[in-house]
Amino acid sequence: xxxxxxxxxxxxxxxxxxxxxxxxxxxxxxxxxxxxxxxxxxxxxxxxxxxxxxxxxxxxxxx
Amino acid sequence: xxxxxxxxxxxxxxxxxxxxxxxxxxxxxxxxxxxxxxxxxxxxxxxxxxxxxxxxxxxxxxxxxxxxxxxxxxxxxxxxxxxxxxxxxxxxxxxxxxxxxxxxxxxxxxxxxxxxxxxxxxxxxxxxxxxxxxxxxxxxxxxxxxxxxxxxxxxxxxxxxxxxxxxxxxxxxxxxxxxxxxxxxxxxxxxxxxxxxxxxxxxxxxxxxxxxxxxxxxxxxxxxxxxxxxxxxxxxxxxxxxxxxxxxxxxxxxxxxxxxxxxxxxxxxxxxxxxxxxxxxxxxxxxxxxxxxxxxxxxxxxxxxxxxxxxxxxxxxxxxxxxxxxxxxxxxxxxxxxxxxxxxxxxxxxxxxxxxxxxxxxxxxxxxxxxxxxxxxxxxxxxxxxxxxxxxxxxxxxxxxxxxxxxxxxxxxxxxxxxxxxxxxxxxxxxxxxxxxxxxxxxxxxxxxxxxxxxxxxx
Numbered sequence: 001x002x003x004x005x006x007x008x009x010x011x012x013x014x015x016x017x018x019x020x021x022x023x024x025x026x027x028x029x030x031x032x033x034x035x036x037x038x039x040x041x042x043x044x045x046x047x048x049x050x051x052x053x054x055x056x057x058x059x060x061x062x063x
Numbered sequence: 064x065x066x067x068x069x070x071x072x073x074x075x076x077x078x079x080x081x082x083x084x085x086x087x088x089x090x091x092x093x094x095x096x097x098x099x100x101x102x103x104x105x106x107x108x109x110x111x112x113x114x115x116x117x118x119x120x121x122x123x124x125x126x127x128x129x130x131x132x133x134x135x136x137x138x139x140x141x142x143x144x145x146x147x148x149x150x151x152x153x154x155x156x157x158x159x160x161x162x163x164x165x166x167x168x169x170x171x172x173x174x175x176x177x178x179x180x181x182x183x184x185x186x187x188x189x190x191x192x193x194x195x196x197x198x199x200x201x202x203x204x205x206x207x208x209x210x211x212x213x214x215x216x217x218x219x220x221x222x223x224x225x226x227x228x229x230x231x232x233x234x235x236x237x238x239x240x241x242x243x244x245x246x247x248x249x250x251x252x253x254x255x256x257x258x259x260x261x262x263x264x265x266x267x268x269x270x271x272x273x274x275x276x277x278x279x280x281x282x283x284x285x286x287x288x289x290x291x292x293x294x295x296x297x298x299x300x301x302x303x304x305x306x307x308x309x310x311x312x313x314x315x316x317x318x319x320x321x322x323x324x325x326x327x328x329x330x331x332x333x334x335x336x337x338x339x340x341x342x343x344x345x346x347x348x349x350x351x352x353x354x355x356x357x358x359x360x361x362x363x364x365x366x367x368x369x370x371x372x373x374x375x376x377x378x379x380x381x382x383x384x385x386x387x388x389x390x391x392x393x394x395x396x397x398x399x400x401x402x403x404x405x406x407x408x409x410x411x412x413x414x415x416x417x418x419x420x421x422x423x424x425x426x427x428x429x430x431x432x433x434x435x436x437x438x439x440x441x442x443x444x445x446x447x448x449x450x451x452x453x454x455x456x457x458x459x460x461x462x463x464x465x466x467x468x469x470x471x472x473x474x475x476x477x478x479x480x481x482x483x484x485x486x487x488x489x490x491x492x493x494x495x496x497x498x499x500x501x502x503x504x505x506x507x508x509x510x511x512x513x514x515x516x517x518x519x520x521x522x
Contacts, residue, residue, distance in 0.1 A: 029078060036083055039086035043089040043090055047089075047225075047232060049235075050233075050236075051231055057353050058356040058360070059353065061353030063350070
């Protein structure tokens with residue numbers, strides 16, 4: 001697949017939509033929103049746990 | 064399987080939500096970020112035979128240090144060698160290969176620990192894991208930049224923040240697992256590596272299979288690419304990786320990254336003994352561990368903050384901030400630690416320094432995309448990461464040897480870091496001029512590619 005950026009080449013620096021341009025984004029479905037929330041929770045919760053664990057350790061510096 | 068991983072298979076539909084891509088990138092980076100937490104295994108690995116204490120036949124710390132060094136070397140080498148391949152094959156295949164290398168690296172490493180054969184560990188975690196690190200690190204970069212042309216810095220900053228955050232998760236998780244598996248006959252490290260290997264393999268595969276690429280011509284709704292101004296750093300054209308490394312811009316950015324990382328990495332590795340020696344009697348080992356934790360948090364936060372800010376003020380200005388603020392902070396450290404004896408000021412200086420260390424990593428992909436175009440950004444980024452490998456050696460060597468040199472010449476321990484701080488400040492001043500020298504690429508370097516209708520591009 002060609003990089004989309006490479007298809008936006010033009011004369012004089014103006015944008016020129018390529019012939020194969022996809023339609024602009026359409027609103028995501030409800031199912032996709034659920035997937036979105038789950039995906040962010042999947043990475044966010046472990047990260048939050050790690051941050052809290054580190055903050056707990058950090059408290060020793062302020063005692 | 065080959066078609067399942069192919070680039071053509073992952074073209075997104077028009078209603079695809081681009082915010083699904085950062086979690087995939089974070090899944091990869093949170094896993095490979097474990098590398099920063101490797102030190103939690105140092106002590107137990109020196110007691111594999113003795114369990115409670117080290118026996119003469121046990122591994123030495125100096126031997127174990129090579130595991131991490133080999134992994135970081137292979138990170139830089141694989142990113143440089145496979146960068147073009149990652150770009151060509153797409154994020155799913157590259158992410159999958161990174162997952163296999165990283166997960167398998169842990170599993171082979173676990174076998175090496177169980178057999179008490181260090182060469183197997185070197186190969187598993189060091190070579191194979193190192194390749195997983197390098198390929199995994201650059202995999203999401205190009206994809207994120209393509210999905211977020213309007214917020215390149217923020218998008219890559221988010222992913223690379225995950226690399227900093229990975230250690231925050233891996234460190235307590237590893238301690239927890241080792242406690243769980245420890246027995247009178249085992250330290251629990253081999254079992255911990257086994258579990259980590261399987262978990263990382265699953266999580267990274269989930270991330271890899273979540274990647275999508277936008278359809279040709281896609282752009283965010285309502286977003287209009289900014290017009291290219293004469294003399295502006297941001298280009299709409301692409302420079303092939305082979306060509307990019309022959310340009311002055313590439314080597315200026317190489318120096319920028321190398322010196323920014325050198326300054327930060329030396330401090331990060333020596334943070335605990337440094338604060339204890341500078342504030343002897345005031346800072347305990349526990350408080351020093353807290354200091355290291357605090358630095359990790361600022362390292363992670365800085366990755367997101369500075370990269371996002373670079374979308375507003377520009378990459379060059381962001382690095383200019385690092386190279387102006389950085390020397391000031393380094394110069395302030397000896398004053399805060401010696402004359403003032405102020406722990407809060409000392410800690411604050413290093414927190415700011417560490418945000419810029421992280422920010423340097425996370426802003427560079429967007430900087431490269433601005434200067435060399437987006438088409439080959441992963442390949443160019445991979446080659447630039449050799450600067451990290453060099454800094455990984457230069458930073459610790461500078462801090463350790465300069466400290467030892469000064470102590471051998473009668474300087475008190477609490478003052479032994481002062482000269483090092485001034486040298487770090489000097490490196491950042493060199494970085495300032497290297498950043499200043501970055502100019503738009505010349506016309507001769509731009510890749511000419513025919514338009515879809517066969518017409519050659521006119522620059």
